[in-house]
Amino acid sequence: MSVTIETIKQKILEQAMRGELVEQDPNDEPVEILLEQIKEEKEKLIKEKKIKKQKPMQPIEEDEIPYELPKGWQWVRLGEVAELLNGRAYKKHELLDEGEGRTPVLRVGNFFTNNSWYYSDLELSDDKYCDNGDLLYAWSASFGPKIWNGGKVIYHYHIWKVNIFGGVSKQFLYFLLLKDVIDIKDVTTGSTMIHVTKANMEKRLFPLPPIQEQFRIAEKIKSLFSLCDKWEEEVTKQQNHLSVLRNKVLDDAMRGLLVEQDESDEPAEKLLEKIGEEREQLIKEKKIKKQKALPRIEEDEIPYDIPENWSWVRFGDVSFNRDGERVPLSKSERESRSGKYDYYGASGVIDKIDDYIFNESLLLIGEDGANLIRRKTPIAFIAEGEYWVNNHAHVIDAMEFTMLKFLEFYINSIDLKPYVTGTAQPKLNQSSLNKILIALPPLNEQKRIVEKIENIYEYIDQLEKHMVLPK
Known part of the structure; x- marks a missing residue:
């Protein structure tokens, strides 16, 4: 369990006011x-x-x-x-x-x-x-x-x-x-x-x-608080380094630099064909709606070079949108339907209710709110088990769970400002989400990338877990 600098300072004050921080001197007045x-x-x-x-x-x-x-x-x-x-x-x-x-x-x-x-x-x-x-x-x-x-x-x-x-x-x-x-x-x-x-x-x-002990106590607290402040600065630096490391891992992953490419992997183009075939089947079965044709990717849109067997695609080319299944509930409705199932909004679980809509692992992406710009919490996250989703989070499915995990990491790695509309109430609508440019690796490489990211993140999490945190 992490200890905070604040709790250390509180402990110092507690010991000081019980006479346990400095020795008593019988010569004190x-x-x-x-x-x-x-x-x-x-x-x-x-x-x-x-x-x-x-x-x-x-x-x-x-x-x-x-x-x-x-x-x-x-x-x-x-x-x-x-x-x-x-x-x-x-x-x-x-x-x-x-x-x-x-x-x-x-x-x-x-x-x-x-x-x-x-x-x-x-x-x-x-x-x-x-x-x-x-x-x-x-x-x-x-x-x-x-x-x-x-x-x-x-x-x-x-x-x-x-x-x-x-x-x-x-x-x-x-x-x-x-x-x-x-x-x-x-x-x-x-x-x-x-x-x-x-x-x-x-x-x-x-x-x-006694007055003399008051001065000794005050000096001791100042000295220890100063050490705590230096410690806090060092911990903050370490946290910033780990944050930079997380971002670097994602950036490298999405450029094809995190794991080696394998020539025997089926190219991303073949994966796109299979996704297209599955989309047609789902539309035929009326499980998803047919979406509007996405704009062609122009050369000046491409931000960097990718490995030979990758492809530049739009988000809507590789995902299946299930926003039509969402059902928003007002606060009063939720209060009258309190239960055990997670109720998701733009940034995660916001309530518990008595029923669920989904019973599978899907990718949720925040649709609106300041977090689209500030990024204090992840925009994209996997929901699992039985749960309900309101109309503030996009519900995304894919051909395989690995692709959902890859898309989760991808969306959390990029700047979404070019796709967000509105300033007072930022919004990432379905049309804009579908147009996001994705560097798509072969499916097998996606699996290796996801596994590598998760292993590195687990190591970073362990480092953070044993840190003394600022607050």
Whole structure:
């Protein structure tokens, strides 16, 4: 089973917050002294009217404590060691485009991924700005901590600035909050949008070590995370290399470079004749419909040279289209017909229903959707057993199963953009699919090619299986 870099980082944080990452030092100043200093600092700031007096924190009950801490550590509530400062809520007309305002407005989207910024020309109190080195916490939807390094900005209402008391290590508190995000997500259902309230956040329980140990822990986590990041870069490179290898295998296969040609193989021309004869028989038996004549292959269409006993053909010349047997079902129909049979769409199985249409191995090819362009999942895939297909996947049969496998690899190896229509909703209609140019080897060579690809892919799969994956 593959391990992810993310789970390794989570394990590091878990060990750190249990006191298992670095050794305890009996010479460290006890955490009780730090808490006393924090109390004195807060009283001084209240007296100077720099912070407001808090309501007393609820005492920590024994049944709240999740695990035992090392000697010298103590459970505290976040509100005892830090103050969460609210950002400013903006009206729509106050958010200006670039060039219209002086100061960027940091929203939750900018906090994580979005590079589209709004600006403000308002003059605000100092506590509504944050700058490099400030610890922030986004509390709505995408949530979590960040040590800001993007210059002076105004932080939005859905972000808190964390004002830390008593010299508590900012980096340690950042990692503490990062670990807490994992804990919150662990008890929240995947579909739920998470909003962390200020009152609840201030009441959350955190393990607090002596100040010197906080710094040692933070440095150790940074060091280990840095190793993880380097490891992730290396794994990503390896994955990219394997992806390139897969593509190279397919490319070589479809040019006749993956396996040796055998002069005793019956040429592709003879195979085409046999396919034509079978097509006529199937039409006669009314199992498939007669298709329109396909355009002749022009010389300027041919992209590369192929072996002598291969032939350039169109997809429709070597396949039998069975789209007429597909039956789409609405979501409500599928819900009322829930069952054990796979229900296929453009990118694979999307549901289970109570009946099947097909009971044989056939090639399915996505008919529409963004995947035709993005290619995040295979466009062509074999469906086996008993299953149902909707009208978003072409259903393709062939003279032999080997040909279906060859066509599957072939379609997944080529750029389909020249055959796809539409931009908002890309579509590969039956007419365009049938016109796709195919480099067709003899049937026996197809078998050797398919076997060779499968053997190489199995080896690549084994390599990937034992990798530590990035996410």
